[in-house]
Amino acid sequence: MATANETAPVRDVVEYVTYAPSGHKCSACMRPVKPMEAVRRTVVDRSSGPPLTTYRHANDCPKSVAA
Numbered sequence: 001m002a003t004a005n006e007t008a009p010v011r012d013v014v015e016y017v018t019y020a021p022s023g024h025k026c027s028a029c030m031r032p033v034k035p036m037e038a039v040r041r042t043v044v045d046r047s048s049g050p051p052l053t054t055y056r057h058a059n060d061c062p063k064s065v066a067a
């Protein structure tokens with residue numbers, strides 16, 4: 001009856017499009033993110049250690065096309 005128990009094993013993943021602070025690199029293509037370039041920010045809440053925050057190009061990432 002209950003079918004709500006088969007979701008992703010990774011808990012508390014927050015992902016949204018924003019602008020990265022300067023100095024960050026795209027985690028997919030490893031290129032520096034430009035100040036006004038939209039990125040997809042992903043925060044994974046890990047059980048051990050601080051939350052892991054990564055940034056990827058939201059639109060114009062050469063790696064995201066094939067991936």
Ligand SMILES: [Zn+2]
Nearest residue numbers: 026029057061
């Ligand atoms: Zn990229």
